[in-house]
Amino acid sequence: MSHHDIALIGFGGVNRALAEIIHSRGERLAADIGCTLRVVAITDLRFGSLMQSGGIDLAAVLSMTGDQSFAGMPGGDSEPKNEHVIRHTTADIVVEATFTNPIDGEPAVSHVRAALESGKSVTTTNKGPVALAGRELSALAEAHRVRFEYEGSVMSGTPVLRLAAETLKGLQISSIQGILNGTSNFVLGRMEAGASLDAAVAEAQALGYAEADPTADVEGSDVQLKVVILANEILGAGITTADVSRTGISGITEHDVAAAAADGERWKLVGSIARDESGSVTASVQPLALGAEHPLAGISGATNAVAFTTDLLGTVTISGPGAGRMETAYALLSDIIAIDAHQTALAGVAR
Amino acid sequence: MSHHDIALIGFGGVNRALAEIIHSRGERLAADIGCTLRVVAITDLRFGSLMQSGGIDLAAVLSMTGDQSFAGMPGGDSEPKNEHVIRHTTADIVVEATFTNPIDGEPAVSHVRAALESGKSVTTTNKGPVALAGRELSALAEAHRVRFEYEGSVMSGTPVLRLAAETLKGLQISSIQGILNGTSNFVLGRMEAGASLDAAVAEAQALGYAEADPTADVEGSDVQLKVVILANEILGAGITTADVSRTGISGITEHDVAAAAADGERWKLVGSIARDESGSVTASVQPLALGAEHPLAGISGATNAVAFTTDLLGTVTISGPGAGRMETAYALLSDIIAIDAHQTALAGVAR
Numbered sequence: 282m283s284h285h286d287i288a289l290i291g292f293g294g295v296n297r298a299l300a301e302i303i304h305s306r307g308e309r310l311a312a313d314i315g316c317t318l319r320v321v322a323i324t325d326l327r328f329g330s331l332m333q334s335g336g337i338d339l340a341a342v343l344s345m346t347g348d349q350s351f352a353g354m355p356g357g358d359s360e361p362k363n364e365h366v367i368r369h370t371t372a373d374i375v376v377e378a379t380f381t382n383p384i385d386g387e388p389a390v391s392h393v394r395a396a397l398e399s400g401k402s403v404t405t406t407n408k409g410p411v412a413l414a415g416r417e418l419s420a421l422a423e424a425h426r427v428r429f430e431y432e433g434s435v436m437s438g439t440p441v442l443r444l445a446a447e448t449l450k451g452l453q454i455s456s457i458q459g460i461l462n463g464t465s466n467f468v469l470g471r472m473e474a475g476a477s478l479d480a481a482v483a484e485a486q487a488l489g490y491a492e493a494d495p496t497a498d499v500e501g502s503d504v505q506l507k508v509v510i511l512a513n514e515i516l517g518a519g520i521t522t523a524d525v526s527r528t529g530i531s532g533i534t535e536h537d538v539a540a541a542a543a544d545g546e547r548w549k550l551v552g553s554i555a556r557d558e559s560g561s562v563t564a565s566v567q568p569l570a571l572g573a574e575h576p577l578a579g580i581s582g583a584t585n586a587v588a589f590t591t592d593l594l595g596t597v598t599i600s601g602p603g604a605g606r607m608e609t610a611y612a613l614l615s616d617i618i619a620i621d622a623h624q625t626a627l628a629g630v631a632r
Numbered sequence: 633m634s635h636h637d638i639a640l641i642g643f644g645g646v647n648r649a650l651a652e653i654i655h656s657r658g659e660r661l662a663a664d665i666g667c668t669l670r671v672v673a674i675t676d677l678r679f680g681s682l683m684q685s686g687g688i689d690l691a692a693v694l695s696m697t698g699d700q701s702f703a704g705m706p707g708g709d710s711e712p713k714n715e716h717v718i719r720h721t722t723a724d725i726v727v728e729a730t731f732t733n734p735i736d737g738e739p740a741v742s743h744v745r746a747a748l749e750s751g752k753s754v755t756t757t758n759k760g761p762v763a764l765a766g767r768e769l770s771a772l773a774e775a776h777r778v779r780f781e782y783e784g785s786v787m788s789g790t791p792v793l794r795l796a797a798e799t800l801k802g803l804q805i806s807s808i809q810g811i812l813n814g815t816s817n818f819v820l821g822r823m824e825a826g827a828s829l830d831a832a833v834a835e836a837q838a839l840g841y842a843e844a845d846p847t848a849d850v851e852g853s854d855v856q857l858k859v860v861i862l863a864n865e866i867l868g869a870g871i872t873t874a875d876v877s878r879t880g881i882s883g884i885t886e887h888d889v890a891a892a893a894a895d896g897e898r899w900k901l902v903g904s905i906a907r908d909e910s911g912s913v914t915a916s917v918q919p920l921a922l923g924a925e926h927p928l929a930g931i932s933g934a935t936n937a938v939a940f941t942t943d944l945l946g947t948v949t950i951s952g953p954g955a956g957r958m959e960t961a962y963a964l965l966s967d968i969i970a971i972d973a974h975q976t977a978l979a980g981v982a983r
Contacts, residue, residue: 302944314802438945440799448791448799451665451965576951579930593653593962594789594952600927601948611944614802626977 283316283621286334288372288401290363290392291379292325295406297343298610299376304339314614316621322370323351330358334371363388367395374620375401376613381409383502390414397421397429402624404616406433406609412506412522415513426627428620433612435461435507436585439601440615445515445589452591454515456555461507463583463603464491464498465530465550469568470581472538473547478531490583490604500529501550501566508552508564511587516554518562528567537570546570547578634667634972637685639723639752641714641743642730643676646757648694649961650727655690665965667972673721674702681709685722714739718746725971726752727964732760734853741765748772748780753975755967757784757960763857763873766864777978779971784963786812786858787936790952791966796866796940803942805866807906812858814934814954815842815849816881816901820919821932823889824898829882841934841955851880852901852917859903859915862938867905869913879918888921897921898929 287303289296303310303318311317319336331337331351342351351357367375375396381389386409393410396403397418405411410418411434422429435441436459445454460466464485471481482499485491497503505525512518512525530550541548549571554564571578576598580586585603590596602608638654640647654661654669662668670687682688682702693702702708718726726747732740737760744761747754748769756762761769762785773780786792787810796805811817815836822832833850836842848854856876863869863876881901892899900922905915922929927939927949936954941947953959 310802313804439948440795444791444795444799448795448966450969451661452962453664573930574932576935579924579932581925581930584927593958593965595956595959597790597950597952599948599950602946605946607944608946611803614944615799618801 282311283625284319285316285374285617285621286319286321286372287617288322288366288370288375289320290324290367290375290377292323292328292342293378294606295609295613296323296376296378298606299613300339300343302607302610302614304343314618314621316618318617321372322366324361324363324366325351326361329360330362330366332356332366332370363392364395367392367401368399370401373401374617375403377403377405377407377410378613379407381407383409383497383506386410386413390418393418393429394421397425397427400425400427402428402430402620404430404613404620406431406437406612408434408503408506408510412509415510416519428623430616430619431510432615432619433609435510436587436601436603437605438608438611438615439585439599439603441511441587441599442514443615443619444599449589449591449594449597452589452593454589454591456553456590457511457515457587458554458577459504459507459511459552459587460549460577460580460585461504461552461587461603462498462501462550463585464495465501465504466580466585467583468499469530469533469538469548469550472533472535473542475535477535478533499531501527504550504552504566508554508566511552512554512562512564516556516562518554518556518564520562520564525564525566527565530568533568541570544570545573549577549580551577633662634976635670636667636725636968636972637670637672637723638968639673639717639721639726640671641675641718641726641728643674643679643693644729645957646960646964647674647727647729649957650964651690651694653958653961653965655694665969665972667969669968672723673717675712675714675717676702677712680711681713681717683707683717683721714743715746718743718752719750721752724752725968726754728754728756728758728761729964730758732758734760734848734857737761737764741769744769744780745772748776748778751776751778753779753781753971755781755964755971757782757788757963759785759854759857759861763860766861767870779974781967781970782861783966783970784960786861787938787952787954788956789959789962789966790936790950790954792862792938792950793865794966794970795950800940800942800945800948803944805940805942807904807941808862808866808938809905809928810855810858810862810903810938811900811928811931811936812855812903812938812954813849813852813901814936815846816852816855817931817936818934819850820881820884820889820899820901823884823886824893826886828886829884850882852878855901855903855917859905859917862903863905863913863915867907867913869905869907869915871913871915876915876917878916881919884919892921895921896924900928900931902928
């Protein structure tokens with residue numbers, strides 16, 4: 282059985298959830314995934330930095346409160362020295378879960394770059410590094426013979442990139458349509474039940490789906506980044522956000538929703554990518570009124586979904602959660618499993 | 633790049649479709665799937681048997697008409713000597729696509745057994761060998777260090793077994809619900825549009841969805857076999873059809889359908905499998921009236937779907953075609969890709 286030492290960059294909800302999974306499942310997890318995992322480094326804005334090459338006591342750090350710090354612990358520091366830890370940790374896998382701004386993807390891009398440059402594989406669920414610097418970072422990973430994995434950047438733990446690349450291998454995918462933002466889908470559902478756009482957004486905020494500033498959800502820029510990732514990863518499009526036309530749902534009225542319902546249709550905010558016969562790819566984000574037979578029409582609440590149109594198999598659709606703490610931690614775990622499988626295969630070839 | 637020689641047992645719609653894919657795609661297919669494929673044996677009730685270790689001219693055999701025979705061709709015979717060909721072909725992969733009776737799975741079970749015993753990997757989309765003799769045949773494959781793959785036995789080319797085993801690795805699946813028979817789902821949809829059960833079944837037959845005898849579709853025995861496969865493969869249940877309670881849709885009336893619609897619900901024929909905390913598994917096939925929020929409620933027409941309830945990720949649902957000539961041939965191709973990946977990994981370890 283193989284083994285991986287893990288560095289957690291950022292110790293907010295998602296990386297805490299991953300630490301909980303590793304801590305609470307122990308041997309059962311190893312049996313399930315075929316490798317053992319140990320956390321040897323953590324950085325966090327509140328707690329600082331901690332490097333312990335023999336393994337960090339996860340029960341202890343998971344019980345820390347906001348007024349505590351890693352300072353004074355062996356290998357501890359009161360500062361979150363992200364890049365220092367990334368470069369000097371004994372971990373072979375870096376889990377990047379800090380934050381990312383939608384303009385340049387920082388600081389996540391720099392964290393990923395530092396990890397790959399120092400010969401560590403990386404998993405992240407941050408859209409920024411993938412959508413904005415994916416090509417550079419993937420090339421860097423290849424040059425250093427490590428992996429850069431980011432399954433969770435599109436639909437959290439619901440598999441979509443690996444589904445397309447592995448489970449649907451051998452199919453030609455000609456187009457992709459997705460409901461890629463749970464907040465806007467929830468809002469449109471509440472409008473079907475009679476709520477106004479503003480009331481539905483307020484409800485999504487109260488339930489924790491929407492951010493304090495719901496613009497990225499409602500105006501489609503969150504979906505736009507995910508469309509870039511899907512187009513580049515699955516269709517090899519090489520596009521940027523500037524290539525994705527974007528219309529959000531703020532122009533959809535209660536009247537529009539009611540009129541669609543009368544025709545048996547449902548408004549959905551759909552990210553679409555299509556490759557034509559010449560190979561050129563067009564991509565968009567826009568509200569569409571979908572008939573009941575459309576594979577995305579039945580996707581309700583905060584659920585996300587992606588429908589692939591293929592040559593041999595027609596349309597295949599996967600749906601599931603697109604957010605959530607444990608759900609996103611599972612995306613990281615699935616990336617770690619993929620990194621392990623790849624390294625095990627490489628070791629076999631090298632032997 | 634690796635290479636596989638293929639024997640096609642049965643040359644009806646599905647294996648012909650696989651031959652068409654291999655013939656028409658050639659180098660593009662090899663680039664897509666990472667291995668080259670060559671057909672070296674074919675058996676068929678009409679044409680007889682053909683073994684040519686240097687590779688069969690697929691264009692020639694695909695253009696044969698029903699009054700022609702393999703007799704007189706080099707390596708040809710007028711009789712479909714299935715077991716002889718399976719045991720003596722130079723192929724390393726046998727594609728079993730004859731037929732299977734739902735009582736003992738023959739002759740498909742014998743074909744699979746003969747192939748595995750003679751050291752060949754097998755792919756089949758026949759439910760019979762998997763549902764009725766899966767444990768024996770999987771053990772036989774392991775003993776002979778070959779693979780027995782059957783992704784298409786549940787939902788044709790729509791991936792479900794490999795999705796659960798690989799793409800969802802690391803998750804604990806506690807329950808599975810599926811719409812696993814396109815004919816009955818189509819029939820229920822037509823009943824929602826006002827048709828009677830009998831008229832809807834006749835329409836399904838006219839469209840080629842339903843068999844001349846639609847009993848297995850309508851009364852749930854087709855779904856029952858698929859439930860056995862899902863329960864044993866994914867939850868390790870070790871059950872037989874006798875353990876799966878079964879109620880078909882023949883008791884559902886137009887009134888039932890209309891009453892459900894008035895409540896915002898849709899009748900679906902659902903195969904269900906659940907594992908309780910003690911580990912024991914219960915399984916059933918029965919019509920259920922599903923509310924609009926249920927992940928299977930929006931599955932329309934002849935589409936199939938499976939919803940997995942998991943510990944970390946909540947419910948993940950995959951939907952797509954559950955039948956069709958090319959769709960089922962893709963299931964065989966996806967099994968060949970999996971066999972290749974496994975053998976490549978083994979070769980790496982042995983090196």
